[in-house]
Amino acid sequence: MNIQVSLDVLPELLKGAWLTLQLLFISGFFGVLLAVPLAIARTSSLVLVRALPFAYIFFFRGTPLLVQLFLVYYGLSQFQVIQDSPILWPILREPYWCAIITFALHTAAYIAEILRGAIQAVPPGEIEAARALGMGRATTMGRIVLPRAARLALPAYGNELILMLKGSALASTITLLDLTGMARTVIARNYMPVETFLAAGLIYMTITFVLVRxxxxxxxRTSAHTRARPADVAGAGPGLPAPPRRGARD
Known part of the structure; x- marks a missing residue:
């Protein structure tokens, strides 16, 4: 194995890595925006309100990401109404936007389920306290439930983000030169698959490490309030001496 080949292909692979990061963060952003109302609807007590998000989540969690990508990229362009649309066709004819739309819809289903579980895990006492202070349902959801659920869902959301990073490699199947697509293009020229994919794998691992950290x-930072300071544990506030032990002499 020639390590020099892996070093020589790094500049081209980094260009593909930049596209991979775009796909990851743009689709992740829109996925979160879509997942929040889906999760709130999933926690509704009304069956009709829960039915539509349940069907959406069931479809996107029950079918492979590659199939969804092909349905958006190859399937939607077959409809004449899409081709005649001055708004949809300029978007859906581009593989870049097809990949972002597919990844966003796919990750939204998983994030919605993560948030649903986090919303249902919020202690009922916090909701009752908000209601006792006169907060309405919408205010309670926006100020108490969602911020609390976001902290609870953060570890699971991190796992989903890493899975989407690896799933973004499928964008190369629709002609996008992401990190994997760029590696395949380089291999077609140098015929060095081991060295090239080794370099690509190291870049994926580096991105994953940065995301995890x-x-x-x-x-x-978001859980700082749960970590008691030594002074608080001793029973004294910041800058105050600890109270005397019971039974101590004056």
Whole structure:
């Protein structure tokens, strides 16, 4: 194995890595926006309200991501109404936007289920306290439930983000030169698959490491209130001496 080949192909692979990051974060952003109302609807007590998001989540969790990608990229363009649309056709004829739409719809289904579980895990006492303060249903959801659920769902969301990073390699099947697509293009020229894919794998591992550390930092910052300071454990506030032990002499 020639390590020099792996070093020589890094500049081209990094160009593909930039496209991979675009697909990951743009689709992840829109996925979260779509997942929030889906998760709220899934926790509704009305069967009709829960039915539509349940069907959506069941489809996108029950079918492979590759099939969904092909349905959007190859399937939607077959309809004449799509081809005649001045809004949809300029978007759906581009593989870049087809990949983002597919990834966003796919990850939204998983994030919605993560948020649904987190919403249902919010302690009922916190909701009752908000109601006792006069907060309405919408205010309670926006100020109490969703922020609390977001902290609870953060570790699982980090796993989903990493899975989407690896799933983004399927974008190469619709002619996009992401990290995997760029590696395949380079291999077609140098006929060095081991060295090239080794370099691509190291880049994927580096991105994953940065994501894990970043998510861990966010989780640490958002849970700072749960970590008691030594002074608080001793029973004294910040800057105050600890109270005397019971039975101590004056």
């Amino acid at each position: 970043g998510l861990r930092w966010v989780e640490h």
